[in-house]
Amino acid sequence: MAVLELTNISKHFGAIQAVNDVSLSIEPGQVVGLMGDNGAGKSTLVKMIAGNFRPSHGTMRMDDKELILHKPVEARQHGIEIVHQDLALCNNLTAAANVYLGRELRRGVGPFRILDYAAMYKRAGQIFAELKSETRPRDLVKQMSGGQRQAVAIARTMLSQAKIVLMDEPTAAISVRQVAEVLNLIRHLRDQGIAVVLISHRMPDVFDVADRVIVMRRGRKVADKAIALSSPEEVTGLITGAIEQVA
């Protein structure tokens, strides 16, 4: 059964048709590469799933229930997590503080509730261990490598029972070794039954880790097929428009 199902979704801003009649479904434990040139409508589509925009037309269903999002917090409550392109990390805070930013654990009663440092360090450490990332919860993010920073951002999505994780260009600005680390992190999410939508410009990453590729051009979905049945050449053709559309 699909964890997320979009039916005939469109979004226009005034006269500009950013997303045009897109339908797709995402299965649990599946990594979907979402590709397309700048302005193809990827970001708009993702922002609708993340609750930043409301679709002009069409419906979204999650676990067979209609999904209507007014703001990003509601998406999070439904188990939709986003890893932002700039990772949204605070350099002056520790890894654990960043993981728990905005949903800090506290202990005590009523107005006398204080931050529960021990519990946050412990849980953050467990998540990093699950991700097989050498990241220390007590270290400042300032001193971390690109791969560790990605691990911190991804660890956030594992605090709650995420069903679907949207990742915006996670491999855009990091070294080759760190790219491998990030792709491993994505596989760990998948192995836990979480659906991952990977928005990327990097063909090798998508073909390395994704199960399926969706290509968008000028607001329309022009391809949606298993990675095994496609090739980088075909996807390039679809992105640029050299190939009009494939089934």
Added chain:
Amino acid sequence: MAVTVDQTIAQKQHSFLSRLFSSQTFWVVIAVILACIFLSFATDAFATSKNLYNITRNITFVAIVALGMTFVIITGGIDLSVGSVLCLCSMVLAVTMHAGYSIEIGILASIATALVIGAFNGIFIAYLGFPPFVVTLGMLSIARSLAMVASNNTVVFQFGPDHDKLLALGGGAWVFGIANPVLYMILLALITGFILRWTKFGRHIFAIGGNEHAATLTGVPVRQIKVAVYMISALSAGIAGIIETGWLGAVTTNLGNGMELQVIAATVIGGANLAGGVGTAFGAIVGAALIEVIRNSLGLLGINAFWQGTFIGGAILLAVLFDRIRNFRRSD
């Protein structure tokens, strides 16, 4: 691989000592202690109980305001209006009590004034997107002018029926001969330290200073928190104003003139970073202490008072220089 992932994760990278030695606040404390030891031997007047009483009490007014300023500076903002707000709050207290109202009503009016001004600053900054420098610079001018309007630019030195209570509040020494303002300072420092270290609010203040965009994306109520920090800053100025009124026994519209710079200097010397994200309550107190010890010692050593600014300015640069050197080493 000899070291597993779990061991790496469990490892603490910094010992207590290494953290201590890398903190600017620690070195400022050492500087204050060394200066005190030196002055005890170099002059007869320094280590007398009367002089120490004076020093500790003089520290308090700058230190209390610096505690409030620390919140603002951690978020990456600045509040230039504190000196004027201190004056206005003093004046509101003085005028209210002079008109025959009780000390409770006077203090209430004074604190309400501070909170309204802080909220005004905060709303302009957080909701209308004005730069903090501009808003609080405007308020610096407005608040002092309002203080002049409230008092018709006269000196108020009679505080109605509760005159003696007010003077005792600011000028007394109720516990072990420690000046009352010092007790208030210690209490406020403990509260500030607690909020910064142990509350969600404190955590979010640091997050805003570190990366405001990230704080917004992760669901931190950035705007409300910004309004709150400017209200805290104005409140601390108001509290300092009330105490200073009681200590001086008179209020002029000149009170707190130029104080904002001393306060900012104290927080920066104590280790706060004007770029945001760093600062402690203890640092604010220690910074204020260093400034006061410098001022006091110059007087005792018979150095012309005109040199004060040079020494305090030098202390600011030196403190930040230490910080720069540490960062250079780290980035190597």
